[in-house]
Amino acid sequence: MRKKYVLIGTGGRAEFFYGAMVEDYRDTCELVAFCDINQTRMDYSNQLLEEKYDHPKIATYLASEFETMIKTEKPDIVIVTTVDRTHHTYIVKALELGCDVITEKPMTVDAEKTQEIIDAINRTGREVRVTFNYRYAPHNTKIRELIRDGVIGDVYSVNFEWALDTQHGADYFRRWHRNKNNSGGLLVHKSTHHFDLVNFWLDTTPETVYATGGLRFYGRENAEARGETKFYQRAHGSEYAKDDPFAIQLEENDHLKALYLDAEQEDGYQRDQSVFGDGIDIEDTLGVMVTYKNKAILTYSLNAYLPWEGFIVTFNGSKGRIEVQVREQSYINSGGSKSDEGKLKEKSVKVLPMFGEPYEVEIVEGKGGHGGGDPLLLEDLFGTPSEDEFNRAASHIDGATSILTGIAGNMSLKTGQAVKVDGLVKF
Known part of the structure; x- marks a missing residue:
């Protein structure tokens, strides 16, 4: 029996989900409605359904009619791909109206909204899934496997540098993301992926966060x-x-x-604002130090204006070291093909045993974005997921523990002090 879905927020990230449902998962998914504050954008999404996917148009509802949509269409699952600051509004309403939820990352943007979502889940018994596609990328899964299997022993420290280039990085400063009340800044909107990876790789959660940085290039x-x-x-x-x-x-x-x-x-939304205009209040240069509950430490940096796109991460353990370098295809959100997003150009995963010869680890990639990770995520969401020894499907707990690192980082940026994560929300 097919599950019924509605989607709220028909901007740049929406087609990743609805395109997969109507193209590859028609046997398991029935997409019945779009919801947005903008009728023109919903009409265009319906046009894509007809012309690109050979799918009939579906019902449309304005955001003010969200509850009417749920009561009329009776979906099993609501997909939330709105502006980040409104995620919690639709997640909580959907849960209270008896639906499960799939939400784009980040789950929300601050501790208060995180608590609202947690309370609603506990109150309703419904489920929230957060779409962390980076977990499914073969190189990231392989890193988890190497650490889990004790290849370098106990991990004591991680150095993680994420580079956004002048095409991709600049795009966050043209869009609504340029305002922290909308996105939580890059420490929440973008770094939630990276902090989730560290939680996933090390199988732990953050304890204390200190952050520094500012708007140094754009503005x-x-x-x-x-x-x-x-x-x-x-x-x-x-x-x-x-x-x-x-x-x-x-x-x-x-x-x-x-x-x-x-x-x-x-x-009135302008997608093409100047990255050197007025009104930007997020950071483009960031450094973070995190202590985890297993006593590992993370030193993390993000820069959004570099000539190179990708990440470099090293793990130092009791039996050796892992060195990873991944160069990614730069992209403009919703401006290119889905297959280009997160396309890997270069990658290297090297193990350096404490006593022994260094060696490269073979990574087998699949088809699709993020080295084949995106199709695996979509199969997990809309298809028939297989048993996963790595537990890559992300719950609301995973969504919360990743954003709480960034939320604590934002608090630290304001106060200049380290922030304890445990006191921010109650699960």
């Missing part, structure tokens, strides 16, 4: 300090933006134009 003040004086607030219609390598031209991409530019008249 008007930084551009002025470097002597740059040609400013604009958005790319569309700007002569200055035509020569700016940091600008995105929505009208030159049919998909972006239909999804955002043509939909502006309804909600």
Whole structure:
């Protein structure tokens, strides 16, 4: 028997889910409705269903009609892909109306909203799944396997550097993510993936977090300090933006134009704001130190303006060291093909035994984004999941423990003090 789904939030991440359901999982999934604050965007999503996926149009509801949609359509599962700050609103309402939930990461953006979700799950007995596709990438699963099997013994410290390049990194400063109340900043919106990986790799949870950083490259003040004086607030219609390598031209991409530019008249959202404009209040340069409950320590950095995209991570243990370097395909969210997102260009996983010769670990990739990880996640969500020795399916507990590292980091940025994670929420 097929399960019924509705999806709220038809922006850039939505098609990853609804495209899979109507293309590969028609036997197990019935997509019955879209919900959004923007009718134009829902109409375009319906157009894609018809023209791209040969699927009939489905019902549409404005966000103010969310409860009406649930009562009318009677879905089993609600998929939440809205702006991060509203995730908790729809998660809690869906749970209370008797639905399970699949939510995009991050689950939410602060401790209070996290507590609301936890309380609603405990109150209703319903389930929330968080879509951490990085767990399923073959190289990340292999790292978990090596550590689990004691290849380098007990892990005492991790050094983790994540690099966003001037295409992908800049995109967070053009969109709604540029405001911390919307996204929680990159420590929550982006780093939730990375903090979840450390929890997953080490099979532990964070205890204490200290963070430092700021807006160093993007933003008007930084551009002025470097002597740059040609400013604009958005790319569309700007002569200055035509020569700016940091600008995105929505009208030159049919998909972006239909999804955002043509939909502006309804909600005023501008997808192409200048990364050197006013109003940015998130950080682009971040350093974090985390102590975990198993006494391991993490030193983590994220920079959002580099000429290279990917990550370098090293694990130091009682029997040796693991060195990992992964270079990823840069992308513009919803501006390229699904198959290009998270495409791996280079990867290396090397084990250095304490007494013995270093060796490369073979990684077998599959088809699809993130080295074949995305299709595995989708099969877990919409297909018939097989038994998984690595327990990659992420619960609300996993969603919470990953974002709480970033939330504690945001608190530390404000106070200059280390923050204890345990006191932030009650499970």
